[in-house]
Amino acid sequence: MEEGARTTTRTALLSESSSTTTLNLVLSTLVATCGSYTFGNAVGYSSPAESGIEDDLGLNTAEYSIFGSILTIGAMLGAVFSGKIADLIGRRGAMGVSEIVCILGWLAILFSKDAWWLDIGRFLVGCGIGVLSYVVPVYIAEITPKNVRGTFTSFSQLMIGFGQALTFLTGSLVNWRTLALIGIIPCLVHLLGLFLVPESPRWLAKCGRIKEFEAVLQFLRGENADISQEAADIIEYTENIQWISEDGILYLFQRKYAYSILVGVGLMVFQQLGGLNGFTFYTSVIFESAGKLRDYSNYSCLIERIISIIIEKGRHNSCCMTGFSSKLGTIAAAVVQILMTVLGVLFIDKCGRRPLLLISVAGTCLGCFLTGLSFFLQDLQSGKELIPILVLIGVLVFLGSFQLGLAGIPWIIMSEIFPINIMVSAGSLVTFVSWVGAWIIAVTFNFSFGWSTAGTFFIFAGICGVGILFIAKLVPETKGRALEEIQISITHSLQ
Secondary structure (H helix, E strand, O other): OHHHHHHHHHHOOOOOOOOOOOHHHHHHHHHHHHHHHHHHHHHOOHHHHHHHHHHHHOOOHHHHHHHHHHHHHHHHHHHHHHHHHHHHHHHHHHHHHHHHHHHHHHHHHHOOOOHHHHHHHHHHHHHHHHHHHHHHHHHHHHHOOOOOHHHHHHHHHHHHHHHHHHHHHHHOOOOHHHHHHHHHHHHHHHHHHHHHOOOOHHHHHHOOOHHHHHHHHHHHHOOOOOOHHHHHHHHHHHHHHHOOOOOOHHHHOOHHHHHHHHHHHHHHHHHHHOOHHHHHHHHHHHHHHHOOOOOOOOHHHHHHHHHHHHHHHHHOOHHHHHHHHHHHHHHHHHHHHHHHHHHHHHHHHHHOHHHHHHHHHHHHHHHHHHHHHHHHHHHOOOOOOOHHHHHHHHHHHHHHHHHHHHOOHHHHHHHHHOOOOOHHHHHHHHHHHHHHHHHHHHHHHHHHHHHOHHHHHHHHHHHHHHHHHHHHHHOOOOOOOOHHHHHHHHHOOOO
16 A cells, blocks of 8 residues: 555656746745745844944943844754644744744843843744744745746745845944834734735645645636646645654654755755854954954845955055945945845746755855965965955855855755655754754854964865765755655655
């Protein structure tokens, strides 16, 4: 019986309805990506709010460092329970609960009178975005047809970039409490928007709510679309896999799931250990000598400070150039970040996941190498005029390359490769690994930077180099394939 079911699912034509993109599909995706904007907004908050919080509440460097880093701790906790929450109350319900938690966190920050309430608020926001980082790409992947799934899912990363950039820009105009109040707005928009969009049809099918499943699928594909084949394929696959009740961490360590787990976890490891947090924290270490340790948790602030260094060194007139460099840095960061993300959105369903990932990781490898080379030359006290240029080029190359693919595609592939019977545990594991990786680099970077400035970035370059081989040899191409087709081929590839 089991073999017959497997044979049927292997040979089934898992084609989806070739309907055009509908307004309902676009609306549902836009509402879901409000959660991604919330994510970017939360990550981008700590840098522009730093000076105001320290002045108003009297926080020292160590206390503010805790405030900045506790977001990651909360996100790790949220990631652990993200899959189970999304499975119990649905993808839409999980997004709603996450936004409520984020709103509570922003309110705690808004009305805080001391570091204790600040940290509680930041922790709650972290818990919320930890769940959102899992459920948003999963929801979008489950509602979209295969021919536009990559484009729609990668739109999530674009909204994260918008959230970061606009939060930094807004933070330069308003105080930190007002910025926290503004942070509630996308949460409310998302929360209210969820009443206008349907639940994931694949989750409904998994729960046995077939009539609702068919109604939602028809709603998303258009009233005149023929959904019979797509609906039959999803139901058949769900029924064949549902009786294999293997959702749990221990069940993931089976040979048939090894490939998908390796790909999902591996991509998150290379995403986090390939230099991302090293670049964001590198500027803070440079400015330690000025008596001000900063938490640069977004690209805008990073580029601003690096360009400030270059302009100050090049023109020997820091007093006159500080304001100009700040504006230039903000614009450069926003342009690079958003432009490369847009390019990724446009090309992901044309070029595929693997080519963009390979280009992205190769670019981050080059960016890390150039940055490491600049510090190496500095240690040798050679090429002083070249060093600022190498730093700028290295950072911009890394930033642009990362946003092109490595920032978002691992989350897209994560939402595509896991069978529905292990989606809860596998998705939670992968999301947890991502946040743990971010935390590890954040904690250890200052030590490695003190050990060897150039060596730190050369290590990052080496990790990116291994990432190129990993992607080339192991990561499957999922472009233009139905979710069920991808999951069947991966699950049975080792059998």
